[in-house]
Amino acid sequence: MTQAPILEIRGLSKAFGPVKALSDVRFELRRGEIHALCGENGAGKSTLMNMIAGVLQPDEGDILIDGERISIHSPAAAQRLGIALVHQEIALCQDATVAENIYMAAINSRRAPLMNFQKLYADAQKVMDLLAPIPVRTRVADLSISNQQLVEIAKALTLDCKVLMLDEPTAALTESEAQRLFSIVRGLKERGISVVYISHRMAEIFSLCDRVTVFRDGRYVATDPIATVSPDDVVRKMVGRELTQ
Known part of the structure; x- marks a missing residue:
């Protein structure tokens, strides 16, 4: 049985002045899959991710x-839809703690005048422990x-x-x-x-x-399914020609 995609891109285009960053592209992400997105620099990968993450708006096409x-x-609308983008450049507040960074959006949107830091640290530690035993009271600048x-x-x-x-x-x-x-x-x-992996x-x-x-x-x-292609196949498709070395 074919799984319905959690995310689908149809006919998306984006131009920056005379430069066409994306032309009528499509992409499909299934539930619980790790899907690689490949291309040379300037192929349009980051532009697509930024449109899915709400940073940029498409000129044409649909996101489903x-x-x-x-x-x-x-980006806030993307977050409400359960879409998150982790950029190549770290975008954390270096002087804040791990816990404060994890819940930065919640802290900024809260209405209560006082913050329950004990609960914040406890909740953040539970989430952090799913990935690694990093103490959430640590200042981000002190982390690798x-x-x-x-x-x-x-x-x-x-x-x-x-996503x-x-x-x-x-x-x-x-x-x-x-x-x-x-x-x-x-x-x-x-x-x-579901993970998109660039x-x-x-x-x-x-x-x-x-x-x-x-x-x-x-x-x-x-x-292509990874099982049906070789690294050379992928590189050939990326550059559009046979490679001799």
């Missing part, structure tokens, strides 16, 4: 969640880059995240940190969370992902 056509006017990335993911999970988009998540990680991240991503998949690293994609979609020059090229 659970089969329903929706407009995502802001890999642990800061895990805080970003924990923050996404508190938003009741259904998690990871943009080059291992770019600043060591091999052992990357392996830890992979086991965490697999655990999220087991919990039914990476240039073929070894990661082929060990972690279920399917791979390739963009080239702002256009959709192909989607």
Whole structure:
């Protein structure tokens, strides 16, 4: 039985002045899958993620969640829909604690004049412990880059995240940190969370992902189950020609 996609992109286009970043692209993410999105720099991957995350608005096309056509006017709207984007650049408040960063949106929107920090720390620790035993009273600036990335993911999970988009998540990680991240991503998949995984690293994609979609020059090229293609196939589709080296 074919599973209905949790996220579907149909005919999405986006231009920045005369530059066409995306032209009539499509993409489909199933429930509980890890789906790689590949392409050279400038292929349109980050533009698509930013539109799904409500950072940018499409010029044309449709975004569907659970089969329903929706407009995502802001990052807050994306969060309400259970969509979270973890950027390559860490976007945490360095002087705040892990707990404060995890619940930053809730803190900013609260109406009560006083904050129950004991509850905040207890709730944040429960979420953080799903990923790694990082003490949530720690200042973010005192964490390694890999642990800061895990805080970003924990923050996404508190938003009741259904779709998690990871943009080059291992770019600043060591091999052992990357392996830890992979086991965490697999655990999220087991919990039914769907993951879009952007990476240039073929070894990661082929060990972690279920399917791979390739963009080239702002256009959709192909989607394949990982089991049916080789890294060379994916690279050929990315660059549009045979590689000799």
